Amino acid sequence: MKTADFLHVLDREGRLLADAAEQAGTDAKVPTCPGWQVTDLLRHMGTVHRWAAAFVAEGHASYQPAPEPPALDGTALITWFCEGHRQLVDTLTADEPDVRCWHFLPAPSPLAFWARRQAHETTIHRLDAEAARGGTPTEIDPAFAADGIDELLLGFHARSKSRARSPEPRVLRVRATDADDAVWTVRLSDEPPAAVRGGTGEADCEIAGPVALIYPALWNRLPYPTVQGDATVATLWREKSAVT
Template structure:
C-alpha cells in the first residue's frame, strides 16, 4: 500500500469506529487495554490523528509542539462520531498537502517521515478498532489485504531501531543470537521472518525455515501479535516449532496495551 491508500483506509476505518462508539458509555472498560475506558480509547485515536496531522501539515522536524497540542475527545459520547470523523479528515488534508519525501520527524530511526506516519495511523486505527469491538461486544472483521498491511505496520514498528532504543525493557527481552520466528498469513500475501540479534530484531519479508512458524488468517495473526486476542483463543492459527519462543515474543508486544 502507498501513502494515499493508507490514508484512504484510515478514513474508512475511523468511520466504522466512529459509528460503533457513537453515544456509547464513556466509562465502559476496554478489556484489551485494561487501564483504559472507551473515552480513553476515543481520545487516543482522535488525538493521535490530530497530532500527526500537525506534524505532517506543518512539516515539523521535532515533535514537542505537536505532543503539547494533543487534543482530548469530547466528554459527551454523542459528539464522538463527528469528532473522530473530523480528526481523520484533518489527517487526510495534511497528507494530501505533502509528498512522500517531505521532511517530517518520525520516531522510527529511519527518517521515513510521511510514509511512516500514513502507515502508522492506519495500523493504529485497525488495532484500536479491535479494542472497541472488545469493549462493545462486537465482531471484529478486517479484509485480509488490510490485515496484512496492519500486521506489516505492527512488526515494522516493533522491530524499528527507534523502538529498540526507546524501550530498554523490550530490547533486554528481545536480545538473542539468531533465533527466528516466521509469521505467515494464509488468506493474502504476507510473510515475515523476525530474527533476534544481540543489537536489534531484524525483520525480513521472506519465506524460510525458522525456530517457530505461525500460520493463519491475516486478521487472526494481527490480533494475536498485537495482544488483542490470546493465542489460546485463536483456533485458526497454527504454531509449528518452538511455541515458547512465540509466547515470549507475544509477552513483550506490549506497546499500547496499558
C-alpha cells in the same frame, strides 16, 4: 499499497471506530486494553490524530510532544474525536506529496509514512472500540493486514528501543496460510529483532493463520491462530513486543 490506499483505510477506520464507540458508550471497558474505558481510547486517538496532522500541516522538522486531551466525555468526546479524525484525513489528502517533516520509520516520503502509520494506528484501535462494543469485528483487508505485519516486524521492531529480545537466540516464523508470499522470519537475540520477509531456514516456533488474524494477534489484540513448535517463543513475543 499506495498513499491513497492508506488514506482510504484511515478514513473508513476512523468512522468505524467512532460508530463502535458510540454504540458501546464512553464508559464501556475496553477488554483489549486493560484498564481503559472507551473514554481513554477516544482521548488517545483524538490526540494522536491531531498530533500527526500537525507534523504535516506545520512542517515540524523534529519530534514534538502530543498535546493533552481535553476532559470531555459522552457525545462531546465522540464529536471531538470525529473532528480530529476529519482534520487528519483532510490534511493528508490535501498536502503536497513532497512535504518535508519529522517521521520515525523509513518511508518513501513523510506523507507516505504518516498515511500508512495512522491507517494502522486507527485500525488497531478500531478493533479496541469494537471489542468494547461486542459482536463481530469488521473484517480487515488481507493486503493491508500483510502491510501491517511488515510495518510492525520490519519497522517498529528494527528500532533499538524494541524490547522483543531473548537471552538465547530463537527464530520465530510468522506464516499467513491464505497468501503464498506472506511469510516472515524473526531472529530473536539480546539485540533488536532481525526480521526479513521470507521463510527459509529452520524456526523454533511458527505462528500461522489467516493474515487478517495474525496482524491483530501480533499487536496483542487477538490470540494467535495456531502455534507450532516451541510455544515459549510465541509467549515471549506477546510479553515483550508491546509498542508504546
